[in-house]
Amino acid sequence: APKTPSLRVPRRPTRRLRPASIRAAAAIGGEFGGLAQRRAIAGEFIERLRNVLPGGSWWRLEDGEEAGGGGGGRTEATGATAASALSRMWALVAADRWVVFVGFASLVGAALAEIAIPHLLAASIFSAQNGGAVFYRNAKLLVVLCLISGVFSGLRSCCFGVANMILVKRMREMLFDSILSQDIAFFDEETVGDLTSRLGSDCQQVSRVIGNDLNLISRNLLQKRAAKFAQEFTASANNVIAVLIGGISIMAGKLTAEQLTKFILYAEWLILSTWWIGDNWSSLMQSVGASEKVFRLMDLLPSRQLSLRLQKLEGRIQYADVSFSYPSRPTVPILDRLNLALHPNEVVAIVGLSGSGKSTVVNLLLRLYEPTNGQILVDDAPLSELDIRWFRERIGFVGQEPRLFRMDISSNIRYGCPREVSHEEVEWAAKQAYAHDFIMSLPDGYNTIVDDALLSGGQKQRVAIARALLRDPTILVLDEATSALDAESEHYVKNVITKFSTDPKARRTVIIIAHRLSTIQAADRIIVMENGNIVEDGKHGELIKQDGLYSRLARRQNDALD
Ligand SMILES: Nc1ncnc2c1ncn2[C@@H]1O[C@H](COP(=O)(O)OP(=O)(O)OP(=O)(O)O)[C@@H](O)[C@H]1O
Numbered sequence: 001a002p003k004t005p006s007l008r009v010p011r012r013p014t015r016r017l018r019p020a021s022i023r024a025a026a027a028i029g030g031e032f033g034g035l036a037q038r039r040a041i042a043g044e045f046i047e048r049l050r051n052v053l054p055g056g057s058w059w060r061l062e063d064g065e066e067a068g069g070g071g072g073g074r075t076e077a078t079g080a081t082a083a084s085a086l087s088r089m090w091a092l093v094a095a096d097r098w099v100v101f102v103g104f105a106s107l108v109g110a111a112l113a114e115i116a117i118p119h120l121l122a123a124s125i126f127s128a129q130n131g132g133a134v135f136y137r138n139a140k141l142l143v144v145l146c147l148i149s150g151v152f153s154g155l156r157s158c159c160f161g162v163a164n165m166i167l168v169k170r171m172r173e174m175l176f177d178s179i180l181s182q183d184i185a186f187f188d189e190e191t192v193g194d195l196t197s198r199l200g201s202d203c204q205q206v207s208r209v210i211g212n213d214l215n216l217i218s219r220n221l222l223q224k225r226a227a228k229f230a231q232e233f234t235a236s237a238n239n240v241i242a243v244l245i246g247g248i249s250i251m252a253g254k255l256t257a258e259q260l261t262k263f264i265l266y267a268e269w270l271i272l273s274t275w276w277i278g279d280n281w282s283s284l285m286q287s288v289g290a291s292e293k294v295f296r297l298m299d300l301l302p303s304r305q306l307s308l309r310l311q312k313l314e315g316r317i318q319y320a321d322v323s324f325s326y327p328s329r330p331t332v333p334i335l336d337r338l339n340l341a342l343h344p345n346e347v348v349a350i351v352g353l354s355g356s357g358k359s360t361v362v363n364l365l366l367r368l369y370e371p372t373n374g375q376i377l378v379d380d381a382p383l384s385e386l387d388i389r390w391f392r393e394r395i396g397f398v399g400q401e402p403r404l405f406r407m408d409i410s411s412n413i414r415y416g417c418p419r420e421v422s423h424e425e426v427e428w429a430a431k432q433a434y435a436h437d438f439i440m441s442l443p444d445g446y447n448t449i450v451d452d453a454l455l456s457g458g459q460k461q462r463v464a465i466a467r468a469l470l471r472d473p474t475i476l477v478l479d480e481a482t483s484a485l486d487a488e489s490e491h492y493v494k495n496v497i498t499k500f501s502t503d504p505k506a507r508r509t510v511i512i513i514a515h516r517l518s519t520i521q522a523a524d525r526i527i528v529m530e531n532g533n534i535v536e537d538g539k540h541g542e543l544i545k546q547d548g549l550y551s552r553l554a555r556r557q558n559d560a561l562d
Pocket residue numbers: 188326327328329334352353354355356357358359360361
């Protein structure tokens with residue numbers, strides 16, 4: 001339903017800061033300052049005047065600065081940005097432009113019908129005095145016009161409502177697409193609240209442009225024009241500016257009561273239309289302001305991606321003098337000239353105290369971030385030049401807290417696999433990950449619906465390992481859960497890792513970030529990290545003999561178990 005000023009609650013007086021120009025003038029002082037101050041006060045007076053005139057905001061309940069969608073408050077657009085924002089919105093709905101055209105056609109139809117109503121209303125009332133055919137003819141016409149206006153108004157609201165939904169849907173899809181393709185560093189800086197606000201309230205506010213503002217502005221503009229046009233036909237009513245003068249004119253016989261009534265009805269209409277236009281104009285500008293934030297995010301491109309694809313990935317990885325700081329904390333070095341070489345099919349465990357940089361080493365390999373200095377080579381090709389999608393399809397990653405979706409276990413294991421897989425293959429992967437037995441003990445086996453809450457941490461990790469193995473990745477990264485695994489799960493994870501190093505069919509390059517040293521004793525090599533550097537490198541037995549950090553960590557964990 002159209003918004004009318006009378007529906008609004010009067011705005012409580014807001015505390016306003018004195019404009020900077022007044023404060024500056026006061027600070028300058030003296031005669032020159034006095035002149036500047038007078039000018040600034042005049043400027044403020046004009047601003048207040050504009051505020052109470054049509055389109056001003058004195059009756060609004062919300063405070064300008066405090067209101068608006070989350071993450072940035074309300075922004076009003078200027079004319080130039082409004083034109084470009086409107087043309088982009090038009091591009092989004094252009095494929096379904098017929099809805100907008102039908103909406104505008106109905107708008108014109110409804111406005112023309114409505115504008116004739118006051119004229120006929122007055123004519124009907126006054127012809128009722130005399131009774132007879134004229135009255136009945138006017139009354140019938142009035143009913144027909146009301147019907148036409150009702151049907152067209154309904155069609156207009158419906159079409160603009162549909163156009164509105166199309167705009168919001170397309171905008172949200174494009175924005176969501178753009179958010180998904182951003183670099184991980186983008187998410188370090190943007191808060192979830194801001195992003196959901198862009199997708200939610202900002203898109204909704206933008207959509208008001210078509211569904212509400214443009215629609216009502218056009219309707220009222222049209223009615224203003226039509227009212228003026230109709231007014232010219234109400235003879236001498238044009239010469240009257242007030243009811244009082246009208247009354248006097250009636251008494252003097254210059255004007256009929258019918259003419260005065262028509263004039264009053266049209267005059268009221270004109271005033272209301274003017275208010276509505278002003279009101280909707282400022283709302284339109286706010287919607288366009290919200291659209292700027294949305295379009296800015298939509299236009300944000302992820303970092304440049306290259307498209308080198310190797311004939312076959314063997315799984316040789318080399319970190320050459322890699323230094324790194326997270327973009328959100330550029331002054332804090334996390335890795336400092338790190339050198340590390342992993343051979344194809346090697347099972348390497350990375351251990352170290354919390355915060356030593358283990359996950360960061362893996363984040364760089366997954367290309368979630370780019371090294372600040374140095375480079376990572378994969379099969380001797382710079383990682384930064386590889387087609388990232390192609391490379392990630394060949395990497396399996398099992399995080400510390402794997403996510404399961406609310407669907408059956410079989411679908412959870414298949415999730416993300418780029419090819420069709422049979423049930424036998426799913427079962428094979430589950431057996432490799434030591435998940436088959438516990439899955440079979442569930443009420444519906446592989447068809448049991450699960451989600452994050454229905455399985456233990458160890459079981460979820462084994463389902464995630466099965467998911468990764470089903471894709472048969474050349475490189476597998478396993479970030480072992482830090483939270484306590486039950487003894488049985490720990491035993492199975494240990495078995496999985498042992499299988500990678502001993503079973504020729506299961507071999508691939510494996511990187512395990514380990515927190516329980518008991519699980520990685522069978523690894524081909526153990527890398528020990530401290531403060532972003534590698535401080536020890538060797539097999540379990542060798543490192544224990546070295547009596548360094550690894551052996552201290554191992555002793556500490558044994559003591560904890562005793
Ligand atoms: N996204 C990030 N932005 C800024 N700093 C980060 C980010 N992620 C990690 N860090 C910082 O980088 C350092 C190394 O973190 P990292 O996660 O690599 O350590 P870790 O050895 O894997 O630790 P844990 O064993 O606890 O998982 C820590 O000081 C951490 O605070």
